[in-house]
Amino acid sequence: xxxxxxxxxxxxxxxxxxxxxxxxxxxxxxxxxxxxxxxxxxxxxxxxxxxxxxxxxxxxxxxxxxxxxxxxxxxxxxxxxxxxxxxxxxxxxxxxxxxxxxxxxxxxxxxxxxxxxxxxxxxxxxxxxxxxxxxxxxxxxxxxxxxxxxxxxxxxxxxxxxxxxxxxxxxxxxxxxxxxxxxxxxxxxxxxxxxxxxxxxxxxxxxxxxxxxxxxxxxxxxxxxxxxxxxxxxxxxxxxxxxxxxxxxxxxxxxxxxxxxxxxxxxxxxxxxxxxxxxxxxxxxxxxxxxxxxxxxxxxxxxxxxxxxxxxxxxxxxxxxxxxxxxxxxxxxxxxxxxxxxxxxx
Ligand code: SAH
Numbered sequence: 001x002x003x004x005x006x007x008x009x010x011x012x013x014x015x016x017x018x019x020x021x022x023x024x025x026x027x028x029x030x031x032x033x034x035x036x037x038x039x040x041x042x043x044x045x046x047x048x049x050x051x052x053x054x055x056x057x058x059x060x061x062x063x064x065x066x067x068x069x070x071x072x073x074x075x076x077x078x079x080x081x082x083x084x085x086x087x088x089x090x091x092x093x094x095x096x097x098x099x100x101x102x103x104x105x106x107x108x109x110x111x112x113x114x115x116x117x118x119x120x121x122x123x124x125x126x127x128x129x130x131x132x133x134x135x136x137x138x139x140x141x142x143x144x145x146x147x148x149x150x151x152x153x154x155x156x157x158x159x160x161x162x163x164x165x166x167x168x169x170x171x172x173x174x175x176x177x178x179x180x181x182x183x184x185x186x187x188x189x190x191x192x193x194x195x196x197x198x199x200x201x202x203x204x205x206x207x208x209x210x211x212x213x214x215x216x217x218x219x220x221x222x223x224x225x226x227x228x229x230x231x232x233x234x235x236x237x238x239x240x241x242x243x244x245x246x247x248x249x250x251x252x253x254x255x256x257x258x259x260x261x262x263x264x265x266x267x268x269x270x271x272x273x274x275x276x277x278x279x280x281x282x283x284x285x286x287x288x289x290x291x292x293x294x295x296x297x298x299x300x301x302x303x304x305x306x307x308x309x310x311x312x313x314x315x316x317x318x319x320x321x322x323x324x325x326x327x328x329x330x331x332x333x334x335x336x337x338x339x340x341x342x343x344x345x346x
Pocket of ligand 1: 114118119120158159160161162163164194195196197215216217259261290291292293294295
C-alpha cells in the first residue's frame with residue numbers, strides 16, 4: 001500500500017524521504033507543491049525529474065478527502081460540505097462568508113461521545129477520532145475551493161462535530177499544520193477551539209500556550225441544569241469549568257468566550273441570567289449567546305427575539321460582555337451536525 005503524504009509536517013516529510021535517500025531541500029519543494037500549490041499527483045510537480053516523480057509515485061500518494069455533498073444557502077453566505085475519508089467516515093465542515101472574511105467551522109471527531117441533549121452531532125455516539133491529517137484536510141479542502149476565486153480561509157473555528165479536547169494530540173498537530181508557513185500560514189490568533197469543558201485538557205492547553213481563542217460551552221448557570229443538558233458536567237462540574245476558564249485567561253492573558261445556547265423556558269429566565277452573572281463576574285470573558293437550532297430529537301424551542309435581547313441586555317448591564325451570535329446556515333441544515341445526521345438516516 002502506498003503511504004499518504006498529505007498531512008505530514010515538514011519534519012515528518014523530510015524524515016520520510018530519507019527512505020528514498022533524497023536531499024533535504026526536496027521535502028521543502030514537495031511540501032510546497034502539496035500544501036501551497038495544491039498538487040494531488042506527483043506528475044504535477046514539474047520541477048522534479050521524471051524519474052523522481054516515478055519513484056515518488058511508486059511509493060506514495062496524496063489523498064485529501066472526498067466531497068459527498070455540498071449545500072449553498074440562497075444568500076451564498078454559507079456553504080456546507082459533507083466530506084468523506086478513506087474508511088467511509090463522514091464529517092461536516094461549514095464555510096461562512098462574514099464581512100470580516102471567510103471563516104470555516106470544522107469537526108474533530110466522527111460523531112461525539114459527549115451526549116449533550118440539544119446537539120445533533122452526538123445522537124449516534126462516537127465512531128472514532130479524526131486524524132490530524134483529516135482535521136487539517138477540512139481546512140485545506142475548503143481553502144482550495146476559495147483559491148479558485150483568489151480568496152482564502154481567514155479564520156477557523158473548531159466548533160463542528162466532536163469534542164476537540166478529547167482528541168487533543170491530533171487537534172494540536174492539525175493546528176500546527178494550519179498555521180505552518182510552508183502550509184496555510186494562518187495565524188493562531190485566527191483559530192478558536194470550543195470545548196464542553198474537559199478541565200484537565202484546558203490546563204494542558206494553557207500550558208502549550210498557543211495564541212488561539214478558547215471557547216467554553218457553558219449553556220447553563222448551575223450544576224443541576226447543566227448536568228441535565230450536558231452529561232459531562234457530572235465529570236467536571238460548572239465550578240471547576242469556570243475556574244479552569246478563569247485560570248486559562250489569567251495564565252495566557254487572553255479572554256475566554258463562554259457559549260450559552262438559549263432554550264425557551266429551560267435556561268433563558270431572568271433568574272438564569274442572574275446566576276450566570278454571578279458565576280462569571282470578575283472574569284476576563286465574553287459571553288456568546290446562541291439561540292438554539294431546534295433538532296428533531298427533542299422539543300427544545302428557541303426563545304422569542306425579545307426574550308433573547310432581554311437576557312443579553314441583563315448580562316451587559318451587569319458588567320459582562322455579551323453578544324448574540326449571528327446566524328448562518330440554519331435554513332440549509334448547516335447547524336451542528338444536521339447534514340451528517342440526515343445523511344446517515346438516508
Ligand atoms: N464539543 C465542543 C465543540 C462542538 S459544539 C463544544 O461543546 O463546545 C460547538 C457549539 O455548538 C457548542 O457551543 C454547542 O453547544 C453548540 N451547539 C450544539 N448543538 C446546538 C444546537 N442545536 N443549537 C445551537 N447550538 C448548538
